[in-house]
Amino acid sequence: MNNTDIIKGLYIHIPFCNNICKYCDFFKIVASEKFIFKYCDYLTKEIHLKKEYFKNIRTIYIGGGTPSTLSKENLIKIFNSLRKVIDFNNIIEFTIEANPLDITPTFLELIISNNVTRLSIGVQSFSNTKLEALGRKHNCNDLRNMFDILRKIPINVSCDLIFGLEKDTFKTFKKDIKFLLNYKVKHISLYALSLEEKTIFMKEFKTNNFKTLSGDESFKIFNKACRLLRNKKYVHYEISNFAKKGYFSNHNLLYWNNDNYIGIGCAASSHLGKLRYTNPKKFKDYYEMLELKSKKYYEFEELDLTESMKEEVMLNLRKQSGIDTLNFFDKYHKNIFDVFPNLNSVISNKLLKYKDNHIFIPESKFYISNYIINKII
């Protein structure tokens, strides 16, 4: 790998959950404590091996799966190995993903004393019926208790909500959002349910035992939710993400700005200039890679110039601020309108706006961003 000096973010993948939700196709399993212990050992090996890439790291994100399910011993092991190779004076944000049931005073004390600054919590809903339908193990009361604990602790909180189940309406979804507003949550992610292969929902869908809301209905709910959050002064800074000013996710912005990051852990991806690396997706291969210190295990791809520019457009357009055309020129030495001539017609059709050297999707069209992007690239 080259360009070590410009890697700005570190992602660490914890592929374990206590329970598998019906909608989720992320890389995760339910595993024994022994299995998880071994994984964390190898993770620390990888952190040590890659330390030369962490010199300019500004953000750390431990995601999954559910990192909060790790035992205290395993978390400490990871935190200690990070401290050995990273200068925490340079870290502006350190996020960990958590399941509501794992958020205890002890857990919070542990992560805060180890420099974690931000929690991303899978709330999903406050309705017990909906939580059960999603296959979640927490209920509304657990969430109330969690917020009582969080209220006393100085940490930034982001919460995820899902919408798009057959019975969802704006009225029910509004209740979920209002709960978060009452708890003064500064960062909110709203995810439209996507029906993924190899999930329980997909199996049920194929046997006519599960239905999602129609695209039109979901679109209406989303637009109303956007209006509600806008009125409460949340910035819709990315398709699914809303935050008060000063609370945007710096780490996730690295992805949407098409900046460099390094991923650690089984199946984690790294993005270094034109190069894309993915760690082995099988635990056995991941361990072998670290034992043999061999690069042959990486899934490796080198993007050509056209692919790189397409990726830049795709990622940038997820943000409210869109593509900075001057920045595009600095990066690729090409005028974006010459590279993607369809931009002109898409702008005339009002699917995109062009203002102050920025090309962006207007908020009312965020929901159809994939359709718009496909018209350009």
Ligand SMILES: C[S@@+](CC[C@H](N)C(=O)[O-])C[C@H]1O[C@@H](n2cnc3c(N)ncnc32)[C@H](O)[C@@H]1O
């Ligand atoms: C991978 S999870 C990690 C957080 C943690 N494991 C939890 O669920 O509490 C990150 C988020 O992705 C979202 N997500 C996962 N699968 C999804 C799907 N099929 N459709 C929409 N959102 C999904 C959920 O909202 C979830 O909170």
Ligand code: SF4
């Ligand atoms: S949503 Fe979170 S807790 Fe549920 S299976 Fe996916 S990663 Fe695990």
